[in-house]
Amino acid sequence: MMRDLHFKPIVPLLLLLAFLGFWLLWKNPSHQELHATTRLAMGTLVSVSTWGATEAEDENGVNWVFSRIKEVESWASKQIPSSLVYKINHSPKGTLLEVPEELVTVVHTGLEIRNLSGGAFDPGLGYLVDLWGFGNGVAEEGKIPETQKIAAWLEERNKHHDFGIQWVKTANGGMAIQWGGFAYELDLGGIAKGYAMDLAMESLKLSGIPNALIVAGGDMIIAGSKGGKPWRIGIQHPRDHNKVMAFAEITGDMAMSTSGDYERFFMANGERQHHILDPKTGKPSRSGLISVSIQTSTSIKADALSTAVFVLGMKEGKALIEKLDGVEGMLVHENGERWKSPGFKGQWLEGS
Ligand code: ADP
Ligand code: MG
Numbered sequence: 001m002m003r004d005l006h007f008k009p010i011v012p013l014l015l016l017l018a019f020l021g022f023w024l025l026w027k028n029p030s031h032q033e034l035h036a037t038t039r040l041a042m043g044t045l046v047s048v049s050t051w052g053a054t055e056a057e058d059e060n061g062v063n064w065v066f067s068r069i070k071e072v073e074s075w076a077s078k079q080i081p082s083s084l085v086y087k088i089n090h091s092p093k094g095t096l097l098e099v100p101e102e103l104v105t106v107v108h109t110g111l112e113i114r115n116l117s118g119g120a121f122d123p124g125l126g127y128l129v130d131l132w133g134f135g136n137g138v139a140e141e142g143k144i145p146e147t148q149k150i151a152a153w154l155e156e157r158n159k160h161h162d163f164g165i166q167w168v169k170t171a172n173g174g175m176a177i178q179w180g181g182f183a184y185e186l187d188l189g190g191i192a193k194g195y196a197m198d199l200a201m202e203s204l205k206l207s208g209i210p211n212a213l214i215v216a217g218g219d220m221i222i223a224g225s226k227g228g229k230p231w232r233i234g235i236q237h238p239r240d241h242n243k244v245m246a247f248a249e250i251t252g253d254m255a256m257s258t259s260g261d262y263e264r265f266f267m268a269n270g271e272r273q274h275h276i277l278d279p280k281t282g283k284p285s286r287s288g289l290i291s292v293s294i295q296t297s298t299s300i301k302a303d304a305l306s307t308a309v310f311v312l313g314m315k316e317g318k319a320l321i322e323k324l325d326g327v328e329g330m331l332v333h334e335n336g337e338r339w340k341s342p343g344f345k346g347q348w349l350e351g352s
Contacts, residue, residue: 033227037062041069042193044217050204051211051226064203065214069196075103076192078126078135078185085186089126093181096168102195104167104175106300110191111163113304117320121308122279124163126185128153132284134264134275135187142266144273150282156183157279190276194257194303197221201299218258218306221299225251237352238262238291238332245291246330248346257302258293259310261285278311287313291332294321295344301327314339 035058038047048065050058075084088097110123129135131145131153157164164180197214201221204212211224213231222231230249237243238260261284265274271284278285287310294306305327309317314333321329321341328344338348 035062039066041066042073042196042216044193046214046216048200048204049213049215049231050209051224053209057208061204061207061209061212064207065200068199068203072102072192072196072199075100076106076188076195078129078187078189085188088177088179089185091179093179095179096176097179098170098174098176101175106188106192106195107177107186109195109300110188110304113191113301113308114163116324117305117308117312118316119279120311120316121190121304123188123191124165124184124186125277125279126187127182128277128279128282129187129189129275130185132273132275132277134189134277142268142273144268153183154282156181160184190259190307191300191304193217193219194255194299194301197255197299197303218260218263219256219299219303221255222250223253235291235293235330235346236260243352244349245332245352246293246346246348250345253297254295254345255297255299255302256293256295257299257306258291259306260291261310262290276307276310285311287311287317288333288335289313289317289331290334291330292317293330293344293346295328296324296326305329 033052034049035053036047036049038045046069048062050061053061074080077083078085078089080086084099084103091097107123110121113121114123131149164184166178168176168178170176193216197216197219198221200214201212201223205223211226214221220233225231230251233248233250234244235246235258237245239262259276261272261274261276263275265272267273274284276285277283289310292306292310294302294309296302296305309320309329309331312320314331314337317331318339321327328341330340330344330346332338340346
């Protein structure tokens with residue numbers, strides 16, 4: 001009898017304490033292991049997920065991530081009049097402009113991918129991108145540019161065998177660009193986001209966060225794991241926004257970029273006029289590919305290569321992926337044909 005009286009209230013009390021413990025653990029963010037923050041940057045939603053950091057560590061890391069992204073945007077954007085790329089594009093032909101190392105890195109990498117892809121990727125399509133109205137994100141007018149204007153651009157381009165710009169070493173060991181005119185206006189839209197993602201992940205690691213996933217539109221970069229479990233990612237179906245076409249479970253360092261004709265486009269002449277342009281025709285790429293995902297070690301390369309392979313098409317795109325070490329790809333053709341390289345991390349989703 002006595003025993004019962006003493007024992008009985010203890011059980012609910014223990015349950016209550018256990019519940020309170022769980023509730024506090026769940027309620028108190030410093031004990032949460034997964035943190036996710038989404039903000040608008042680079043014209044898209046950027047989400048940063050970290051695992052295992054305290055609330056304070058996560059906040060510090062995330063703030064650093066967004067300040068580095070803003071920094072890249074501030075010099076690489078073609079639209080911001082105070083940006084360096086804007087200044088370069090709006091200077092008279094032949095102007096010598098001193099540029100910081102980051103710009104040299106991004107333009108050099110862009111030119112490297114340009115060479116590798118036989119010109120399919122080109123960091124100098126600024127004038128053309130504006131002509132099609134994709135300069136400010138969305139082609140609002142939805143109008144095909146005058147044939148003459150495209151022809152004039154192509155003609156000007158064909159006059160030069162090089163890229164049309166010159167690099168000059170400055171007296172203090174820096175670099176300057178000598179600008180080549182309207183046919184070589186910079187547009188780093190197919191590569192700067194990738195570069196910013198690399199810097200973003202570097203910032204997280206330097207701030208003591210080794211496990212993270214950063215997603216910005218079609219680009220993502222991954223490090224470590226989610227508490228010993230892989231990060232799970234999905235690849236959007238190119239013709240159904242609400243559907244996932246493929247998924248992957250990834251642990252460790254990797255960058256992935258997806259380029260598709262569904263991100264920014266308008267319909268005209270019964271065709272999808274989208275934002276990935278073929279420098280050979282001056283028009284939206286008609287390679288037949290509608291989605292290309294590239295996995296490699298850095299986001300800058302993944303970003304530029306996904307655009308390059310998209311323009312190259314199934315046959316040449318495959319060949320480029322197979323030629324490059326440490327580069328894997330997944331390609332989708334409008335005729336239903338699909339291909340992925342043997343080392344590509346991911347599975348097609350059944351019925352997708
Ligand atoms: P997103 O910016 O939607 O992720 P991509 O990475 O595929 O898409 O890059 C497309 C952007 O790159 C375009 O909006 C344009 O600014 C630029 N661009 C378009 N065609 C090319 C090309 N052939 N080479 C390099 N950059 C390109
Ligand atoms: Mg790209």
